[in-house]
Amino acid sequence: xxxxxxxxxxxxxxxxxxxxxxxxxxxxxxxxxxxxxxxxxxxxxxxxxxxxxxxxxxxxxxxxxxxxxxxxxxxxxxxxxxxxxxxxxxxxxxxxxxxxxxxxxxxxxxxxxxxxxxxxxxxxxxxxxxxxxxxxxxxxxxxxxxxxxxxxxxxxxxxxxxxxxxxxxxxxxxxxxxxxxxxxxxxxxxxxxxxxxxxxxxxxxxxxxxxxxxxxxxxxxxxxxxxxxxxxxxxxxxxxxxxxxxxxxxxxxxxxxxx
Amino acid sequence: xxxxxxxxxxxxxxxxxxxxxxxxxxxxxxxxxxxxxxxxxxxxxxxxxxxxxxxxxxxxxxxxxxxxxxxxxxxxxxxxxxxxxxxxxxxxxxxxxxxxxxxxxxxxxxxxxxxxxxxxxxxxxxxxxxxxxxxxxxxxxxxxxxxxxxxxxxxxxxxxxxxxxxxxxxxxxxxxxxxxxxxxxxxxxxxxxxxxxxxxxxxxxxxxxxxxxxxxxxxxxxxxxxxxxxxxxxxxxxxxxxxxxxxxxxxxxxxxxxxxxxxxxxxxxxxxxxxxxxxxxxxxxxxxxx
Amino acid sequence: xxxxxxxxxxxxxxxxxxxxxxxxxxxxxxxxxxxxxxxxxxxxxxxxxxxxxxxxxxxxxxxxxxxxxxxxxxxxxxxxxxxxxxxxxxxxxxxxxxxxxxxxxxxxxxxxxxxxxxxxxxxxxxxxxxxxxxxxxxxxxxxxxxxxxxxxxxxxxxxxxxxxxxxxxxxxxxxxxxxxxxxxxxxxxxxxxxxxxxxxxxxxxxxxxxxxxxxxxxxxxxxxxxxxxxxxxxxxxxxxxxxxxxxxxxxxxxxxxxxxxxxxxxxxxxxxxxxxxxxxxxxxxxxxxxxxxxxxxxxxxxxxxxxxxxxxxxxxxx
Numbered sequence: 115x116x117x118x119x120x121x122x123x124x125x126x127x128x129x130x131x132x133x134x135x136x137x138x139x140x141x142x143x144x145x146x147x148x149x150x151x152x153x154x155x156x157x158x159x160x161x162x163x164x165x166x167x168x169x170x171x172x173x174x175x176x177x178x179x180x181x182x183x184x185x186x187x188x189x190x191x192x193x194x195x196x197x198x199x200x201x202x203x204x205x206x207x208x209x210x211x212x213x214x215x216x217x218x219x220x221x222x223x224x225x226x227x228x229x230x231x232x233x234x235x236x237x238x239x240x241x242x243x244x245x246x247x248x249x250x251x252x253x254x255x256x257x258x259x260x261x262x263x264x265x266x267x268x269x270x271x272x273x274x275x276x277x278x279x280x281x282x283x284x285x286x287x288x289x290x291x292x293x294x295x296x297x298x299x300x301x302x303x304x305x306x307x308x309x310x311x312x313x314x315x316x317x318x319x320x321x322x323x324x325x326x327x328x329x330x331x332x333x334x335x336x337x338x339x340x341x342x343x344x345x346x347x348x349x350x351x352x353x354x355x356x357x358x359x360x361x362x363x364x365x366x367x368x369x370x371x372x373x
Numbered sequence: 374x375x376x377x378x379x380x381x382x383x384x385x386x387x388x389x390x391x392x393x394x395x396x397x398x399x400x401x402x403x404x405x406x407x408x409x410x411x412x413x414x415x416x417x418x419x420x421x422x423x424x425x426x427x428x429x430x431x432x433x434x435x436x437x438x439x440x441x442x443x444x445x446x447x448x449x450x451x452x453x454x455x456x457x458x459x460x461x462x463x464x465x466x467x468x469x470x471x472x473x474x475x476x477x478x479x480x481x482x483x484x485x486x487x488x489x490x491x492x493x494x495x496x497x498x499x500x501x502x503x504x505x506x507x508x509x510x511x512x513x514x515x516x517x518x519x520x521x522x523x524x525x526x527x528x529x530x531x532x533x534x535x536x537x538x539x540x541x542x543x544x545x546x547x548x549x550x551x552x553x554x555x556x557x558x559x560x561x562x563x564x565x566x567x568x569x570x571x572x573x574x575x576x577x578x579x580x581x582x583x584x585x586x587x588x589x590x591x592x593x594x595x596x597x598x599x600x601x602x603x604x605x606x607x608x609x610x611x612x613x614x615x616x617x618x619x620x621x622x623x624x625x626x627x628x629x630x631x632x633x634x635x636x637x638x639x640x641x642x643x644x645x646x647x648x649x650x651x652x653x654x655x656x657x658x659x660x661x662x663x
Numbered sequence: 664x665x666x667x668x669x670x671x672x673x674x675x676x677x678x679x680x681x682x683x684x685x686x687x688x689x690x691x692x693x694x695x696x697x698x699x700x701x702x703x704x705x706x707x708x709x710x711x712x713x714x715x716x717x718x719x720x721x722x723x724x725x726x727x728x729x730x731x732x733x734x735x736x737x738x739x740x741x742x743x744x745x746x747x748x749x750x751x752x753x754x755x756x757x758x759x760x761x762x763x764x765x766x767x768x769x770x771x772x773x774x775x776x777x778x779x780x781x782x783x784x785x786x787x788x789x790x791x792x793x794x795x796x797x798x799x800x801x802x803x804x805x806x807x808x809x810x811x812x813x814x815x816x817x818x819x820x821x822x823x824x825x826x827x828x829x830x831x832x833x834x835x836x837x838x839x840x841x842x843x844x845x846x847x848x849x850x851x852x853x854x855x856x857x858x859x860x861x862x863x864x865x866x867x868x869x870x871x872x873x874x875x876x877x878x879x880x881x882x883x884x885x886x887x888x889x890x891x892x893x894x895x896x897x898x899x900x901x902x903x904x905x906x907x908x909x910x911x912x913x914x915x916x917x918x919x920x921x922x923x924x925x926x927x928x929x930x931x932x933x934x935x936x937x938x939x940x941x942x943x944x945x946x947x948x949x950x951x952x953x954x955x956x957x958x959x960x961x962x963x964x965x966x967x968x969x970x971x972x973x974x975x976x977x978x979x980x981x
Contacts, residue, residue, distance in 0.1 A: 167862055191868035205859030207923075208852070216856040220868040222849040226877045229848030230841045236848050243849065283867060408773045458962045464772045465719055465922070466961045469915050473957025480950025595780065595907070602777050633792040640781035640788075647778045648766040 117176075118143050118318045119195075119287050124163055124173035125342075133159045134342045136173070139335075141287060141318045146309065148321045148329045150353075151339035152362060157322045158200050160339070161291050164320070165197045166190045178286070192220055194286030198276040198293060200322070206265035210256055213264050213275055214247035215240075217282025250278040254308065270301045277308065287318040294325050306332060330354060338362070375506030380628040381621070382504075386513040386582070388620020389520035390416070393575035394597025395604065395612035396523070397568040403544030403607050404564035407456055407467050411475035413594030414482075415569045418444040419576025420585035421482055424491040433493060441573040447478070448569025449562055457561070475590060483587040495581040516578045523571055524613055531609075540564065544607070592636075599643045605653030614654060618642075669843040672926045676839055680832040684825075693824030695940055700831035701893045702932040706917045707838045707925055708885025713914070714922040715851060716878040717858030718768065719776045721910050722783025726756040726883040727890030728790055728905025732797060734894045735805045745808045749891035753884045760883035761876065768875040783910050790902035802901030805894045827896040834892065838885060839925050845881075846925075854878055886913070919960050921967025930969045 117140035125135045134156040141147045149157050162168040164175055166187040175183045177193055185193075196217075205213050215222070222243035228236040251257040254274040259267060264275060273293055280288055290309065294302040302325060310332055313319050323329050329336065330350040338346040338353060340362040346353060353359055394412055401409045419440050426436035451474050459470055496515050501508035530537040543550040543560045551557050576585065583589075600619045604611025619639050626638035646653065666674070683696060705727060712718050733752025737743040743751060767778045790797050797803055811826040821829070845851040857864035857871045865871055894900040903909065912935065920931020938956065942949045964971040 165866060167866075187862070187865035188868045188870045191866060197866050199863065203860040203863035205856045205863065208855055208859060212852055212855075216852050216864070216869075217867045219849065219853050219856070223853065224849060226845075226850045226881070229850040230845050230881070232844040232848070236844075239849055240847070279863075279867065408776075455958050455962065459965070462961065462965055464776070465713060465914065465918055466965055468719070468721070468773075468776060469911075469918055470958050470961045472911055472915075473954045473961070475954070476957065477951050477954025480948070480952075480954060483950065484947055591907070595784070598777060599781070602774065606773065634788065637785055637788045640784050643781045644767075644778060644785075647770060647774060647781075651770055651774060 117141060118178055119164070119320070120174075120176040121160075121164065122174045122176070124160065124170050124175065126159060126163055126168060126171040132342050134163065134339075137337075137339065137342075137344050138173075139337045139344070139347060141320055141335075143286070143318050144313055144316045145334045146313050146319045146321060146332055147335045147337065148323060148333040149337050149339060150323070150326070150329055151345075154341075155339040156342040157339055158291060159342075161197065161289055161320075161322060165195060165289055191283055194283070195289070196280040196283040196285035196287070197289035198273075198280050198291055200291040200295070202269075202272050202276060204264050204267075204272055204275060206263075208264055209260065210251065210262050210264050210267065210275060211244065211247055211260040214250050214278050214282050215243045217250075217279035218243035218246055220283065221246075247278075247282065250281055253281075254278045255304065270297045273297060273301075274305070274308075277305070281312065285317060287320065288312065289320045291322045292324060293321070294323060294328055302328060376628065378505055378507035380624045382507055382509045382513060384621035384624030385617060386509075386516050386579075386620070387623060388617035389517045390575050390579050390593070390616075391596050391600040391619050392613045392616025393520055393523060393571055394593055395601035395616045396527070396609060397572045398597055398601040399607055399609055399612045400527075400564050400568040400571075402601075404540060404561050405456065407471065408598065408606075409456075409568070410468065410471040410594055410598070411451065411478060411590075412568070412572055412597055413590035413592065414475045414478040415444050415448060415572025415590075416576040416579075416593050417482065417585060417587065417590035418447060418478065418569075419573030420580035420589075421486050421491065421576075421587065422573075423577050423580065424493055424585065425486055427493045433496075436493075437577045440577055441570050444573035444576075445566040445570040448565040448572075451569075452561055452565035456565075457558070475594065479587055479590060486587065488587060490584050490586045492580055492584045510582060512578070512581045516575075516582070519574060519578045520613075523574065524609070527567075527609065536563070596636075596639060599639055602643060602653055603646050605655035608653075608655040611653055611655035669847065672843060672924075673836065673840060675926060676836055676929070680836065684828070690822055690824050693822070693828040695937070697824065697827040697831045697896055699933045699936045700828070700835045701889050701896070702913070702916060702936050703835045703929040704831070704838045704892065705886045705889035705913050706920075706928045706932045707835075707842050708882035708889075709913050709917040710922055710925050710928045711842055711845060711854075711885070712878050712882035713917060714924070714928065715846065715858065716854040716875055718875055718878065719772070719914070720779040720879070720882070721776045721907070721914065722779035722781070722786075723882065723886045723913050724890075724905050724907070724909035725783035725786035726760065726886035727893070727909060727913075728786050728902065729756045729759065730887030730890030731805075731894035731900045731904045732790060732890075733887075734891045735803050735900050736796065738806045745806050745895060746810070749888065749895070752891050753887045756883045756887035757880045760880045764876045764879040765872075768872065768879060780907065780910070783905065784907060787902050787905035787907070790905055797902070800902060802899055805898050805900055807898065808895045823896075827892075831892055831896070834888065835929070838888075839929070842925050850874065850877065915957055919957070919968055921970040923966070923970065927967050927969035931967065934968065 119141040122138045124137045126133055137160060151157055163170040166185050169184045174181060177195060182190060205216060222239040224236055224239050248257060251260055254277055256271060256274055277293060294305050306328055309319060333350050336350055336353040337344060338359050345358045345362060346356045394416060397412045398408060401407055422440035422443050423436045426439050427433055455470050455474050459466060495512040497511040501510055531541055539555045540560050543555055543557050547557055596619060600615035601612050603619060604615025622638050622642055623635045627635035712720055730752035733755060734745050734748045737748035737751050738745050763782050770778055791800050811821060814821060853869045853874050857869055857874060861871055890904055893904060916931040916935045917928040919935060921927025938953060939949055942952055960968060
């Protein structure tokens with residue numbers, strides 16, 4: 115099957131420093147590709163470029179054959195790209211249900227005048243979004259919290275809420291930025307299953323995750339970044355034996371121990 | 374040519390005042406991320422308190438010093454009573470707080486010192502100095518000189534003294550500054566005192582030319598704010614350039630286009646700058662972290 | 664049975680507006696009430712812009728000015744009925760907001776504040792300076808709406824104060840209904856989402872530029888209608904309606920009462936409109952008290968008056 119998302123020679127600099135440099139890989143439908151690397155390797159920056167939050171300095175992003183380099187996030191969303199955030203980006207003062215309903219924006223949006231006058235068309239769109247959102251909340255185990263203000267939820271619950279919101283777009287490719295960070299073993303396993311299940315339904319998944327066990331368990335393909343550059347790529351078994359990868363990780367661990 | 378020179382003189386004079394107000398904005402903004410809409414009231418207080426003290430028989434230089442010190446004290450009080458307790462509030466709330474402070478100060482001044490328009494004698498007489506066919510008031514030289522002294526003084530303060538560097542460090546990164554043992558509360562107090570004092574000085578210097586009354590602060594605050602934005606918020610160099618540009622622009626508009634719309638020129642330029650260079654002339658570009 | 668927040672809010676508003684006159688000691692209070700309603704309409708627009716979408720405007724009085732002067736000028740120069748002039752004003756304000764909003768709304772926080780402020784000041788300068796057209800700072804007369812006469816012919820004889828109380832009261836309810844509809848609609852949700860996290864809103868497909876612009880246009884129309892109603896009921900208008908202080912008043916009323924909810928903001932409009940009436944005895948202290956109230960509420964009740972009061976009540980229940 116041909117690649118859904120292709121990244122070629124992607125790079126960006128902040129104040130002269132190359133945060134990401136010449137990174138390339140491809141993701142096919144139903145495939146789980148993980149990006150790993152030490153802190154500060156440029157994983158989140160890479161995500162931000164692919165999802166249109168940052169304008170890439172160099173390189174190309176192709177989505178389903180279309181060049182989408184530097185395209186605005188809302189246009190990418192319309193093309194089936196959805197994501198979550200490492201530092202949660204929850205709509206804090208909205209309810210849990212409303213957060214996921216916001217994920218249905220592309221399906222539920224309509225003329226603002228219809229919304230102002232509460233026309234039947236507007237009510238119908240909202241009702242459809244609501245029922246879709248409830249289904250998704252059930253899928254991530256948050257249906258009981260639907261009416262609560264999102265800001266009051268636990269960290270692990272918020273992580274799942276973000277996944278539900280991202281799934282509301284019915285994405286063709288889903289970018290997950292550390293979905294299991296800060297979650298306990300049980301929650302991690304739940305997220306683990308959820309991701310595998312989503313992938314089985316044909317969605318391409320690009321994952322940034324620090325939990326190596328999880329990465330090795332569910333990934334089809336792993337890309338390793340260090341200092342903004344791709345140092346290795348391959349299936350999990352190959353990556354875990356790669357000397358450059360081991361050096362990069364050991365190097366940082368040694369540095370951490372000293373610091 | 375004398376005409377152009379004339380407009381240049383008046384533009385630089387007014388611009389120097391705007392630059393001082395913009396500098397006041399900048400100092401407080403850097404220390405606390407607050408845009409202080411009461412900045413113009415400090416200028417008003419500088420003029421009005423000098424007027425009151427001078428009328429009470431205090432010699433003019435002493436009256437001016439009293440005004441500057443008193444205004445600085447009011448600035449500190451404002452920080453302690455209104456800004457510090459609201460730390461971390463959203464931008465809208467902070468705007469309302471500082472506008473509330475400005476209305477409060479204006480109301481208080483009106484109550485204590487009346488609604489009349491006041492002035493006091495110029496420092497070096499009223500005889501205009503002729504330069505190449507144009508004239509300039511000696512007081513204008515005081516204003517321009519005052520601004521120059523303040524900017525040089527502050528530059529030395531920020532680059533050469535430990536306290537000044539602490540202020541700079543705080544404006545760069547409050548948390549890091551606290552971690553290395555800088556008393557950031559003191560930095561804020563100092564910033565308000567400095568900013569209010571500078572505003573008051575501007576008021577003292579310019580009153581013999583423009584006259585003063587309890588309600589001159591708002592217009593000055595808006596112009597000073599505009600100048601700070603034009604130069605790039607948070608940058609002292611931007612405040613200086615922004616202020617001077619704004620002053621020149623106003624006097625050129627008044628001279629060559631329409632005196633009625635001289636204020637409009639300022640705001641048209643601000644809008645254009647914001648449209649095309651949202652960070653101002655010298656502002657830093659920030660990258661959102663997600 | 665539990666009422667939805669929307670129904671409950673509308674019910675409270677209708678009851679307050681309908682029943683308050685029973686307590687009025689004199690006809691003068693109808694006038695004060697109508698003034699509160701005029702402000703309430705503008706403030707409802709601010710709720711949509713600031714409370715829902717999280718965007719600041721320090722220049723909305725400019726739109727009130729357009730609405731007000733449309734009612735003063737269009738009947739004279741275009742021969743338009745004052746009622747239609749109000750619609751024309753709203754259309755012009757909306758268009759103006761659309762044109763200015765496009766570049767302005769890319770800005771954030773203080774930058775957006777100063778850009779809107781600049782826009783408002785430009786409008787008020789034009790009104791002040793174009794004397795031949797607007798009479799300058801002295802203001803100009805506004806023709807009668809004529810509706811009161813029609814009602815009288817139909818057998819409903821209201822005093823001027825009563826007429827404007829009920830007319831503006833109905834306008835407030837309509838304005839609140841629209842704003843409450845928006846809150847729970849797809850567009851309203853998108854607005855609140857971009858308020859919560861702009862980057863997340865964009866990644867779920869919200870075209871933030873477009874939505875902010877919609878909120879800006881809608882709130883401009885509210886301000887414009889408010890200005891029109893003020894002009895029509897006073898039958899006279901000065902450029903102060905477009906002044907910086909009026910812009911600040913709008914934002915302050917909304918934030919003071921609680922910008923997150925329509926009811927809170929309208930409550931803020933009532934408090935701030937009544938304040939000078941209560942303080943007439945201390946007219947000299949009016950400014951100081953106003954400034955003090957602004958600071959104290961923002962420092963001690965940052966959510967605004969109404970939400971804080973309601974929370975106090977709820978805590979009492981437990």
